[in-house]
Amino acid sequence: MNSLKNTQEKILELTRGFQLSQCLFTATALGIPDLLKDGAKSCEELAQATQTHAHSLYRLLRVLASTGIVTEIAPQQFEVTAMATCLQQDSPDSLKDFILLRAEQDYLCWKELPYSIKTGKSAFERTFGISRYQYNQQTPQLSERFDKAMSTLARKQKEAILSSYDFSTVDTLVDIGGGQGSLLISILKRYPNINATLFEQAETIQRAQELLEKEHLNERCQTVAGSFFEALPEGKEVYILKHVLHNWDDEQALQILQNCRRVMAVGTKLLVIEGVISEKTAQRSILLDLTLLVSFASGKLRTESELDQLLQAAGFALNRIISTPSDISIVEALAV
Numbered sequence: 148m149n150s151l152k153n154t155q156e157k158i159l160e161l162t163r164g165f166q167l168s169q170c171l172f173t174a175t176a177l178g179i180p181d182l183l184k185d186g187a188k189s190c191e192e193l194a195q196a197t198q199t200h201a202h203s204l205y206r207l208l209r210v211l212a213s214t215g216i217v218t219e220i221a222p223q224q225f226e227v228t229a230m231a232t233c234l235q236q237d238s239p240d241s242l243k244d245f246i247l248l249r250a251e252q253d254y255l256c257w258k259e260l261p262y263s264i265k266t267g268k269s270a271f272e273r274t275f276g277i278s279r280y281q282y283n284q285q286t287p288q289l290s291e292r293f294d295k296a297m298s299t300l301a302r303k304q305k306e307a308i309l310s311s312y313d314f315s316t317v318d319t320l321v322d323i324g325g326g327q328g329s330l331l332i333s334i335l336k337r338y339p340n341i342n343a344t345l346f347e348q349a350e351t352i353q354r355a356q357e358l359l360e361k362e363h364l365n366e367r368c369q370t371v372a373g374s375f376f377e378a379l380p381e382g383k384e385v386y387i388l389k390h391v392l393h394n395w396d397d398e399q400a401l402q403i404l405q406n407c408r409r410v411m412a413v414g415t416k417l418l419v420i421e422g423v424i425s426e427k428t429a430q431r432s433i434l435l436d437l438t439l440l441v442s443f444a445s446g447k448l449r450t451e452s453e454l455d456q457l458l459q460a461a462g463f464a465l466n467r468i469i470s471t472p473s474d475i476s477i478v479e480a481l482a483v
């Protein structure tokens with residue numbers, strides 16, 4: 148009897164996931180963690196600042212308190228916990244842009260998960276009528292939010308990469324589809340002898356240039372705008388593809404790899420940095436795999452042997468797979 152109760156409670160807990168997500172999204176979008184940055188406030192004050200209904204806001208904040216994001220220090224008086232700093236816009240570890248993307252895009256299109264499962268097609272495209280990349284590029288504000296969200300996630304991962312891979316013998320490297328250059332900036336700061344190239348789509352390159360200038364690294368980092376389905380910068384020692392291949396189907400991934408191989412000398416290195424599926428893969432990585440289906444249809448996480456086959460077909464030999472303290476692995480391949 149007890150075991151049935153426990154099983155039911157576990158299942159019911161799973162069904163509550165979407166409600167908690169929506170509480171988090173709503174509070175973040177209203178800017179509650181930002182408003183509480185300088186100290187506790189009453190529910191009435193928060194309602195005034197957010198133009199919301201005070202008692203309904205209180206009911207939301209009560210749920211938020213149960214998750215540990217805020218604390219009710221006196222009746223209807225709230226302050227933030229350390230957890231909430233990740234939800235504040237100007238915190239260096241802010242996840243706010245990522246959460247808003249989740250709320251405004253993922254939350255809506257995951258409703259169409261059954262469609263993706265039935266058809267193998269993108270729930271995002273079904274919901275919004277165009278691809279996720281196109282959708283975000285339509286408005287500079289959204290495109291910026293997408294880049295910022297990616298950079299925040301990348302920031303967490305770059306420490307894992309730097310602690311797991313030694314770039315000290317490298318003089319030149321290029322990051323293909325390197326976003327706003329977050330990984331390159333860390334590598335350049337750690338290794339003063341490296342000269343780098345960031346290859347990206349034109350719009351993202353513009354924002355990356357501003358960041359590189361801010362870090363005084365623009366002289367050591369060339370930026371090249373283009374498409375990885377066309378020509379790539381030639382003759383570098385190391386080519387990086389981080390979180391790129393997993394967005395594309397095998398045919399497209401092969402095309403990107405072949406384009407890299409075409410401009411690489413024999414013996415130079417390609418680092419494919421992303422999640423690799425194995426028996427030990429954590430739930431969040433398996434969920435990322437499903438997110439790639441929902442978002443892009445063509446995207447997926449691959450196993451070691453699937454990556455090996457693609458690399459061989461493009462003219463590479465898989466040299467080693469280095470696991471990192473985060474969810475991503477570094478797949479090192481040599482041009483043969």
Ligand SMILES: C[S@@+](CC[C@H](N)C(=O)[O-])C[C@H]1O[C@@H](n2cnc3c(N)ncnc32)[C@H](O)[C@@H]1O
Binds near residue numbers: 374
């Ligand atoms: C998931 S993001 C990864 C960004 C970065 N490598 C990271 O790990 O944070 C994929 C990147 O590929 C870029 N991208 C998409 N299509 C591209 C193309 N055809 N040519 C060059 N870059 C492209 C996007 O602009 C985006 O920054």
